Amino acid sequence: MTIIHGQPGADGARRNGKYRILSLDGGGLRTLLSIGLLKRIDQLRPGFLDQVDLVAGTSAGAISALIIAAAREPAVGLEQARQLWLTHELFHSSLRTRLGAIIGMNALTPSKNMARALTHILGDKTLGDLKRKVVIPAFKLDDENPDENRREWKPRVFHNFPGADFVNPGDRLVDLALRSSSLPIVSPVYQGYVDGGLFANNPTMAAVAQAIYAKAADLRDLLVFSQGAGDMVHYLKGYNENWGWWKWLLNSKLPWALVDIAVAAGVEAIDFQAKRLLPRGNYWREDPRVPSHLGNSVEAQVVTLDQIVEKHDLSEALEWVDSSGWLPKGMHEAASGAQPELSGESGEARS
Numbered sequence: 001m002t003i004i005h006g007q008p009g010a011d012g013a014r015r016n017g018k019y020r021i022l023s024l025d026g027g028g029l030r031t032l033l034s035i036g037l038l039k040r041i042d043q044l045r046p047g048f049l050d051q052v053d054l055v056a057g058t059s060a061g062a063i064s065a066l067i068i069a070a071a072r073e074p075a076v077g078l079e080q081a082r083q084l085w086l087t088h089e090l091f092h093s094s095l096r097t098r099l100g101a102i103i104g105m106n107a108l109t110p111s112k113n114m115a116r117a118l119t120h121i122l123g124d125k126t127l128g129d130l131k132r133k134v135v136i137p138a139f140k141l142d143d144e145n146p147d148e149n150r151r152e153w154k155p156r157v158f159h160n161f162p163g164a165d166f167v168n169p170g171d172r173l174v175d176l177a178l179r180s181s182s183l184p185i186v187s188p189v190y191q192g193y194v195d196g197g198l199f200a201n202n203p204t205m206a207a208v209a210q211a212i213y214a215k216a217a218d219l220r221d222l223l224v225f226s227q228g229a230g231d232m233v234h235y236l237k238g239y240n241e242n243w244g245w246w247k248w249l250l251n252s253k254l255p256w257a258l259v260d261i262a263v264a265a266g267v268e269a270i271d272f273q274a275k276r277l278l279p280r281g282n283y284w285r286e287d288p289r290v291p292s293h294l295g296n297s298v299e300a301q302v303v304t305l306d307q308i309v310e311k312h313d314l315s316e317a318l319e320w321v322d323s324s325g326w327l328p329k330g331m332h333e334a335a336s337g338a339q340p341e342l343s344g345e346s347g348e349a350r351s
Contacts, residue, residue, distance in 0.1 A: 016325050019217035020225075022052045022068075023204040025267065026059025026181070026197040027229025029301055030290070034227045035064060035082045036309030037286060037317075042075055044314070045321050049074035051328075054216070056135035056207035058196040060085075060229065062180035063118065066173045069132045070125050080121050087117050091298050107188045111178055114187075118174045127160050127176065128169030133216070135159045135207045137196030138179040141189065155199045157206050161214035202226065202267040204274045220279050223324050226271070228287025230308070234260060254292075284320040288312050 024034055042048045052074060057065025064081040071077025084090075093101075093109050100106040127134075136158040145151040158176050159167060179193035187195075200206050204226045211217060236257060241247075248258040274283050290308055295301040321327065 016328050017221055018223050018325050019211060019221050020051050020053045020223045020326060021204075021207050021211065022049075022055045022065075023202070023207050023224060023226040024055070024057040024061030024065050025203070025227065025229045025287070026057075026061050026195070026201045028060050028183075029085060029298065030229040030232075030294075030305065031060035031064055032082060032085055032302060032305045033230045033288070033290065033309060034061065035078055035085075036306065037288075037312065037314065038227060039075075039078055039082075040309065040314060041317060041321065042078070044318055045327060047327055048321060049078065051326060052132065054133040054135065054207055054211055056203040057180070058137050058201050058203045059181045059183065061203065061227075062136045062138075062196065063114075063177045065134055065136065066177050067121055069130050069134045070122055070173055084117050084121060086302065088298075089113050090117060101185075107184075108186050111182065111188050111190055114181070115174060115178060118177055122173045122177075125173050126169060127158070127167070127171045127173065130160055130173075133160055133211075135203060135210050136176050136180050137200040137203050137206050138176075138193045139196055139198045140193055142192060155196070156193070157200075157210060159210050159214075161210060161216065163214065197263055199266065200270070201263050202228070202270040205270045205277075208274065208277070219277070220282075222278060222282055223326055224274060224278060224283045225321075225326070226274065226283070226285040226287075228267070228285065230290035230305075231287045232264075232290055233292045234264065236261075281320075281324055284317060284324070286314075286317050 022038075024031070027034070038049070049068070050073070052068075055065045055069050055074075057063070063084070064078070067081045067084070068074050068077035071080060090113050091109065092113060097106060097110060098108075101108040138156050138158065139153065140156050141153050143152055143154055158171065158179075160169070161167070175191060178190040180196040182188060182190040182193060183195040183197065196203070204224060208219075208222060208224065211222060212219060234254065234257075236254065249256060251257050254260070271285050271287075274285070288308060291304075294304045
């Protein structure tokens with residue numbers, strides 16, 4: 001297999017024979033959990049983010065992935081992504097919009113707020129401007145096939161590997177982020193696309209498949225760190241129940257239950273596939289359990305997520321980073337020796 005060579009980390013070159021993939025789940029505001037945990041890992045293992053060859057993201061994860069890939073340094077991009085989600089205007093909508101959403105006439109939030117915030121960070125940067133590789137799933141509602149018998153909706157995976165499949169180097173990063181994160185009912189359709197989370201809220205396998213297809217590396221040489229946005233405590237108690245659409249979609253305790261089940265099942269299925277496909281020790285999934293109710297306001301939810309990030313024990317994730325070869329040998333020794341591993345629950349140093 002032919003390997004693409006280049007500058008370390010920035011354009012897909014392999015170091016120590018490994019090709020490193022960072023995968024970011026979708027999850028709306030819960031993406032702050034992903035960002036916070038990655039920030040902690042990068043602080044405890046300096047260079048962790050710098051080593052990433054390919055960053056994949058879906059929905060909110062796509063927003064973070066594109067900001068990270070476009071930044072002069074990944075850690076800077078990570079902080080920019082966090083600040084974006086703390087922008088109050090993202091969640092503002094007019095009274096008319098809210099009333100229209102209640103009666104089902106329009107989406108809950110306009111896309112212009114996110115577009116404005118993204119443009120402030122990304123400007124007019126395009127897919128062709130990126131040095132790091134990206135993989136961004138989105139769902140196209142109409143492929144506009146001139147043959148009506150073949151016309152259909154279908155998944156799309158945007159990337160910047162060599163090839164012509166769904167790749168346009170002139171695509172604006174802002175547009176790609178909005179295509180991947182336009183969740184039906186919550187956000188308007190954007191340029192004919194809706195949320196990639198409908199089929200790949202966990203983009204790990206999309207990233208692995210694209211890297212292999214592009215001959216960036218052999219399967220045995222892939223290292224994958226899959227970062228979830230929090231495994232929410234959800235369940236439906238029932239046995240042989242004769243439920244209709246009201247229970248599945250308008251349950252007061254768990255609205256949109258059917259949608260949540262479909263998305264969660266896809267996330268878990270992809271995790272299962274990655275564990276079975278990738279060689280032992282080449283894959284890590286970090287996805288802490290989080291409560292189903294994070295707070296009654298955006299501000300309260302941010303506080304809850306930050307508390308989870310601070311308390312979460314990352315010792316096993318750090319052990320994987322150390323043992324997998326993610327950090328080149330010299331860098332690994334310096335990183336693991338420079339700082340203690342902190343237990344999230346106690347904040348005490350681990351020997």
